[in-house]
Amino acid sequence: MEEILVSVIVPVYKVEKYLSRCVKSIQQQTYGKLEIILVDDGSPDGCPQICDELATQDPRIKVIHKANGGLSDARNVGIRSSTGEYLVFVDSDDDIAPEMIERLYAAVRSNGTKMALCNVLCVDETGLPTGGSDGSPIQNECLSAEQILPRFYREKGLFYIVAWNKLYHRSLLCETTFPAGKWHEDEFVAAQLIWKAGRVACIDYMGYHYVTQRVGSIMSVKNDVRHLDSLEALLIRYRFYQEIGQSELLHETRARVLKALEEYYWGAPSKDSVYDARMKQIRREYGNLTGVPLKEIIRWKIFSISPALEHILLKTLKL
Known part of the structure; x- marks a missing residue:
């Protein structure tokens, strides 16, 4: 060869x-x-x-x-x-x-x-x-x-x-x-x-x-704000999948970001203002994604108002 x-x-x-x-x-x-x-x-x-x-x-x-x-x-x-x-x-x-x-x-x-x-x-x-x-x-x-x-x-x-x-x-x-x-x-x-x-x-x-x-x-460096780059990468990947018409991958990509947001807002309060600001930025970017089903938009709107309310409605109404 x-x-x-x-x-x-x-x-x-x-x-x-x-x-x-x-x-x-x-x-x-x-x-x-x-x-x-x-x-x-x-x-x-x-x-x-x-x-x-x-x-x-x-x-x-x-x-x-x-x-x-x-x-x-x-x-x-x-x-x-x-x-x-x-x-x-x-x-x-x-x-x-x-x-x-x-x-x-x-x-x-x-x-x-x-x-x-x-x-x-x-x-x-x-x-x-x-x-x-x-x-x-x-x-x-x-x-x-x-x-x-x-x-x-x-x-x-x-x-x-x-x-x-x-x-x-x-x-x-x-x-x-x-x-x-x-x-x-x-x-x-x-x-x-x-x-x-x-x-x-x-x-x-x-x-x-x-x-x-x-x-x-x-x-090996825990709780560093730069680990949130992985969420930014997911958002970029989401938009790329839209560009190439891989619609079946959009839900799973959004789900990974949403899970991280939910864990953040349900977790212990952060003492890092930089970390908090970055999470808020990611939250805004998630909310601006296009191609999101109506059911998920409603869920996100409720989550944006109150994560606790979203959690209750998710269990009772199965949104």
Whole structure:
């Protein structure tokens, strides 16, 4: 099988404990024609020096040092600096199995697709499986975008959403970039990328090893207002589904936002004014969505007046 250059983009920030292991797993890929791009996102620890040292040992490694701009910005810089026909993203505290890129590339070639994705092995910081991958939905199959998008809302649907267990043809990322400054950045663009690809080859191979809830990682920071970016991403996804005529996905997308709003207003009072203001903004945006059935509009109007009243009427009148 002819090998075509694949660019592996690794955003780097405050991961000096994990960086060498991550890069080593890329260097040891059975797929040989790689360009490894380490994007030092202004890391304040020893990562910049580690990147430079690794580059002196392997001519495939290219290092970019930049001011801190966040994960999305680092990925976008890596995309612009890449020269491969295909791209892979690896977070610098994770690692990948030896055959991941070879198998993904074989999948796109054999199925004639522009994207392939593989299974994810969830591990702790020592590399031991956590069980988070049990019951994974990823099987050996080639699916249309229409088949994949509903799976976002199934158990472990995140495996279809995340950016880092996939191989992309670079044409998919020419006009779609990760939103700078946002958390949950994958959720802003996943549907658009899959829709643009049209069909996606899926392989039941534990190719990506995801370190769950590392201390100091973005996802381990609780009650941060930036976690609400996921709700903003859902609202953007809702409007995208309207644009492409995927009406059957609208209800489930709205339901996820409404559930979060209900949990917020029924939960303990927040002491964070910034968090409160962001939730009010999301509430307004939800109320302005178009294409909402009359029954749901009535329910939302009541909820906007009084969440308690909405709860009572929902139980008694089954709105």
